[in-house]
Amino acid sequence: MKKSIIFAGLDVHKRTIAVALAVLDGNGNGEVREYGQIGNTPEALKRLVRKLDGEAVELRFCYEAGPCGYGIQRQLSAAGYECIVVAPSLIPRKPGDRIKTDRRDALNLARLYRAGELTAVWVPDEAHEAMRDLVRARLAAVRSLRHARQQLSGFLLRHGFHYSRTAWTKMHRRWLAGLRLTQSAHHIVLEDYIQTIEAATARRDRLSRQIEEMLSDWSLAPVVHGLQALRGIALVSAATVIAELGDITRFTSPSQLMAYLGLVPCEQSSGQTRRQGGITKAGNRTARRMLIEAAWSYRFPARIARNQLLCQEQLPKPVRDIAWKAQVRLCGRYRKLTRAGKPPVTVVTAIARELAGFVWAIAGQVSQPAPDRQP
Secondary structure (H helix, E strand, C coil), rough: CCCCEEEEEEEEEEEEEEEEEEEEECCCCEEEEEEEEECHEEEHHHHHHHHHHHCCCCEEEEECCCCCCHHHHHHHHHHCCCCEECCCCHHCCCCCCCCHHHHHHHHHHHHHHHHCCCECCCCCCCCHHHHHHHHHHHHHHHHHHHHHHHHHHHHHHHHHCCCCCCCCCHHHHHHHHHCCCCHHHHHHHHHHHHHHHHHHHHHHHHHHHHHHHHHHCCCCCHHHHHHCCCCCHHHHHHHHHHHCCCCCHHCHHHHHHHHHHHCEEECCCCEEECCEEEECCCCCCCHHHHHHHHHHHHHHCCCCCCCHHHHHCCCCHHHHHHHHHHHHHHHHHHHHHHHHHHHHHHHHHHHHHHHHHHHHHHHHHHHCCCCCCCC
């Protein structure tokens, strides 16, 4: 009778998958062995599963998160097998290990999976992954626009032109059109930079509209609408945070979400000595940056602006209460830390950490099932 459990470590690449097996028998023992290499195709994976299924009572698979995505996990899960995607940065590694091969990586994954030392990442469904790709495409467009603007500013500065008012407005565009350069080639370069900026701006705006249009078909749309009650978080910012974090209710406490975002201070303590430094910057950097940008708005006194009021009109009262509580606390917190002499960047980081707690509270409130109504 088959009583063993096989833990399969997969080192996934574009064309191949290195496979290693760690066996756990009924006595808690078992070998760790190399299986070999297979092609990275659904058919090859099916053949591997059929062969291993006859050797054990249970199969469990794992592989590192990477550029190949979640296709293997979805295929194995649909077939009824357990498969986790491992966070690469949290895999335990020996300090003196300087040899890295596909075979050794697969063996290490299988061994650590059997020992329970691996940390799994949250795997989104296909709809959520599509929305996240759309959000990341917009972020790429924003970076391209910023780079194009920096190129134009550097070009103008080299030739002695500096615009003293608010840049990238219609008046600024007219000022650019009225510039007179000594060389005709410079006018060609100037016009090329301007056209690049206009194309990047159109791309950013087009993707922003697509996010708004696709939001209604997303299962996490209620959470996105709920986060807009918070000051400094508009629709695109809220969609970006949720697309990167996924289901926030999987975090059991706000402190767990803060640690995941890397907003908690690093610590090196020993004995009676306790040392804390800057934030860990672990986890998702995009979501962390969005919260830090939103935290800057809390340097102003607490108030509900007109556009924020329009967003809150369709939200339930508990969500509006959480948002107002966040304003009162965080605005007061900013003034208190500033009076204590803390640098603005440090203060804003502390505000962003607490803002993550209010994000967690709103997500939990919106995700709660609606109470049954009596007829």
